Amino acid sequence: MGSETAARRMLEADTASTALGMELVELRVGHAVVRMRLTEQMVNGHGIAHGGYVFMLADTAFACACNSHGPTTVASGAEITFVAPAKEGEELFAVAEERTRYGRNGIYDVTVRRGAIDGPVVAEFRGRSRVVQVNGQ
Amino acid sequence: MGSETAARRMLEADTASTALGMELVELRVGHAVVRMRLTEQMVNGHGIAHGGYVFMLADTAFACACNSHGPTTVASGAEITFVAPAKEGEELFAVAEERTRYGRNGIYDVTVRRGAIDGPVVAEFRGRSRVVQVNGQ
């Protein structure tokens, strides 16, 4: 519970995520849901969301989930597959679930959906995390 | 040459990328370099760049390179590995190179460096592209 608080504080202190209007909807150990509404700045000339903003939302949910254990944990890499486009004004939900942890590493799956937490899939993301040691990584 | 112009116009019309201060430095068929300075909004509480913004820069260079052939081309997915942190105020360069194309698909490698076009590596990105048909994909 203390570590969940740490993850929550991490997100609140994260100007980048909050400036984009991201909001933490759920947080448990190894699990997080973050939502974000697609604004005009996040879409291209055709009104379609930039892949980069979809990635950023997924990455934020991933960061919350992997930091929910307590120790400071960073992304070492990620893979994203774009499933369907999302449009200006739509609300996106990124649902992050821990898949496995081993040593200082972890794998987290994040599904980004639109309209609702169980809405149509927009993207599938898989992040690789690594716990950072006090004396560097 | 006409298609390079198309890629250039695509980026100029892209409010999201230009709002982040991204600038197209080089553009040839299958190749693009885009630069961006890390502002306060792009870093976390420790002054370290958000992985999402590094991804967005790489993704933009990838989009320029894969659209340099002419036909409208979108990202179907991407993989990124974070190599080293970058800090507020630093300038990042994303260098995109076409690796292979087959059918309507393509693979592009993007290296993000800091300080200079041949500076230390910040991230390695590999994008998968797909040409969009007029009647949908």
Added chain:
Amino acid sequence: MGSETAARRMLEADTASTALGMELVELRVGHAVVRMRLTEQMVNGHGIAHGGYVFMLADTAFACACNSHGPTTVASGAEITFVAPAKEGEELFAVAEERTRYGRNGIYDVTVRRGAIDGPVVAEFRGRSRVVQVNGQ
């Protein structure tokens, strides 16, 4: 049910997989479990399983799961993360689950475990599938 039979026949006709001793343990639409015992030919000088054979097992479970819908479906790509080593003589289980399908594409997650279907994780695999059209892809 007819399509599950198709996936089962596909595996039985697959000399490569059967020559390695792979056996289909479970098969439902979008789900498959395949097992394989690590023989002397599959390990390196240290008695540790080759990543390639772990990949091959995961890839086979993935193929069964994505062909369980009926239409001929091939792998367009995959990502694997090696979590822990496996040793000569151990039995591996690859559990494949469909994650999402869109158009002619699909994403399948496969976890490879050792000793039992719910044993310790050896690798996490994510495959991208594509339905092949009669007139080519």
Added chain:
Amino acid sequence: MGSETAARRMLEADTASTALGMELVELRVGHAVVRMRLTEQMVNGHGIAHGGYVFMLADTAFACACNSHGPTTVASGAEITFVAPAKEGEELFAVAEERTRYGRNGIYDVTVRRGAIDGPVVAEFRGRSRVVQVNGQ
């Protein structure tokens, strides 16, 4: 040069790779070329090479390249995209190049081609390596 010898010995001692007929064609620090002929056991009922064997070839070239520096280095993960099919009897060449190294990690790109070292592309592979410490990883 001593470390190249180490990589060469590693491959020679690797029963799995040699049993598949893999042969080291070139080896320099951070670079390796391995070839393999597609036998009947490596193809499916349609005479098309199994993705798993293509992966295994790429993975072996990757292992040679990342071990060419000397310290024992293992694959922590890999991504492969299948570009075009290869057929029974064809000879495949996997060309591995180091992309970047940082700390104990490395990224290597491997292109698998058929018929010749500069033949048509069959697959693009990117491997992530990690140096193993004497007292475990």
